[in-house]
Amino acid sequence: MFTRFRLLAALSLVVVSASAATSGGIRAGAFASDITPRTLPSPINGGMKGAFSSTVTDPMHARAFALQEGATEIIFCVVDACMIPREVCEAAKIIASKATGVPASHLLISATHSHSCATMVGVFQSDPDPAYVSSLPPRIAEALIKAHANLEPAEIAWGKDRDPSQVFNRRWFVKPEQSVENPFDAKTDRALMNPGYQNARVSAPAGPVDPEVSILAARARSDGRPLAVLANYSLHYVGGSPAISADYFGAFAGEIGRRLHATDARYAGKPAFVGIMSNGTSGNINNANFAGATPPRRAPGEQINAVARSVGDAALRAWDRLVWKASVPLAARETDLTLGVRKASAPELERARKLVETTPRDKDGQFSDRKAIYAREAILLDAFPASVPVKLQAHRIGGLTIAAIPCEVFVEIGLDLKASKPLEEHFTISLANGYNGYLPTPEHHRFGGYETWRARSSYLETEASTAITKQLKALLADVAR
Incomplete structure (x- = not known):
């Protein structure tokens, strides 16, 4: 399927930048590639039924952020997509690795989880356009290759703030005297996803939230201009767009750039600033407060922009407290964990x-x-195999560690990894390097509910989160040494 990429991979070898001969200290570069479908209408992920869109509200991008210290380089790439197949990630990494010399294990490619982006993974009755999927690896690889080409002497920093106003646990406990029927004719589920506002059949949220907005930022050593911000927030998505849209993830990217004045005319001719919002551990978190009153109707895109501004406020508060460093250690580890498939x-x-x-x-x-x-x-x-590989990554940037999981990860898992962090700060990027469905904890599997129902959206063994968390803690400890 990916034979057409050989020519592009060969051509992209010429893009290797002068950064191969590195100067002392950290270097950073960023780039955003447009990956909007060129042929419309396009299938759209996000519902039980397949849908199509013939219009584009805002374009889809692959946004990459490269960091290099000495001989070590890591490139993060966050793609506007509901999910990305492992095969596309692997093919893009082969192209980018050949072009840049950066090992594929040091490349992270994740999806934002926008429910209004072109379909890349077949889930429920939404199947992707094969021609579009075939076009993706070189288009995603372009972002990594050009971010590498844009490397320049930089200072980096990491920090966090909070925005509790936009995150709510979407799973609620069903009252003991009530019952709900799942698609398998059983009435044993004790958790209900998105129960609706003030539903008398449910009692309380079935879990916590993570309100932290974490950022990893870079600015140029030459003139102090912002180069990139990689943010992380545990919010599933916002929605409300009637057409192809990058959701609040894309709106945040524009918001943070404007508010940092990174697009000022004085920076004309320099590589463009890239704002990036990655999806944290939001498998059971959304933007609806079901304990409150039904919110008023909003115009298309209004809630997306409101959330982007709110989360942008927290990111900027974190920016104002950053302690910049010109040199930090970088490290990356990767492994495939084999886990069983529920059939x-x-x-x-x-x-x-x-x-x-x-x-x-x-x-x-x-x-x-x-x-x-x-x-x-x-x-x-x-038709799935009895077990599948699940790619896990751990990255270190100075006093910050970042874990990567190819699932829609429940918030409890992210909070556990933060609580046991080996260095100053930590965050987890979900939907990274492929897609292996929801990742509930064993306890939540016992509660039941949509996120646990066996489907291509939720198929790993019930103890998967335990094995994944154990492996990631070992990887994180390793990179922290």
Whole structure:
């Protein structure tokens, strides 16, 4: 599928910058590549049914941030996408690694999880355009290659602030006297996702939130101009766009650049500033306060921009307290952890096939019936191998560590990693280097609810988070040495 990238990989070798002969101290560079579909309408991820968009509210980008100290370089790339397939990440890394000399294990590619971006991964009834998926590796690799080419002497810093106003746990406990039926004919679930405002059937949120807004920033040593900000916030997404949109992640990128005056005319002719918002551990977190009153209707994009401004305020408060450093140690570690796949039993598979055969489809050829949708998922999952590799990464930038997990990670896992951080600060980037579905804790698997329901969106073994957390703590300790 990716044979067309060989020519581009060969051509991109000429992009290797003069930074190969490094000067002392940290060097930083950034670049944003447009990856908006060139052919519309495009399939859109994010719902139980496949949808299409023929318009673009704001473009999709791959935003990259390169850091180099001596012979060690790390490049972070955050892509406007709901999810990214591992195969696309791997193909992009091969191209970028050949062009830059940076090991693939030092390259991190993650998705923002915007539900209004072009589909890259088939989930539920939303299937990607194969031609678009084939076009992605060189377009994503361009961001990493050009960020590397833009490396220049820099100062870096890391910090954090808080914005509790935009994060709420979206899973609520069902009251003991109440019950809800899941798509598998059972009424044993004790957690309900997105129950609606002031729902009398639920009692309290089923978990905490993480209100921290973490940032990793770089500025040029020559003139002090901002080069890049990589932020991290544990908010699933915002939504509300009627067309292709990078959601609040893209709005934040523009907001932080404007408010740091990084686009001033005095910087004309210099590499453009790149703002980046990565998705933290937001698998069970969203932007709706179901304990409050139903919010007023908002115009398309209004809530996206409101959240971007609010989170931008926290990022700027963190910026104002940064302690800049001209030299810090960098380190990266990577491993593949093999984990089991949850599949339907023989009787469950027989039920699924019967449901798919007998349930009426809508005029668009898709199912509206939730049981049939999950039955189809059971059949598709049956073709999966018994176990799959799950890529984990740990990175160190001075006193900051960053973990990377290819899942929609529950907030409890991120909070645990922060509590056991080996250095000053830590954050986790979810949906990184591939997609392996939701990552609930074993406790949340016992509670049930949407995020645990077996499908291509949630298929790892129930103890997966325990194994992943244990492995990441070892990797983080290693890079911190």
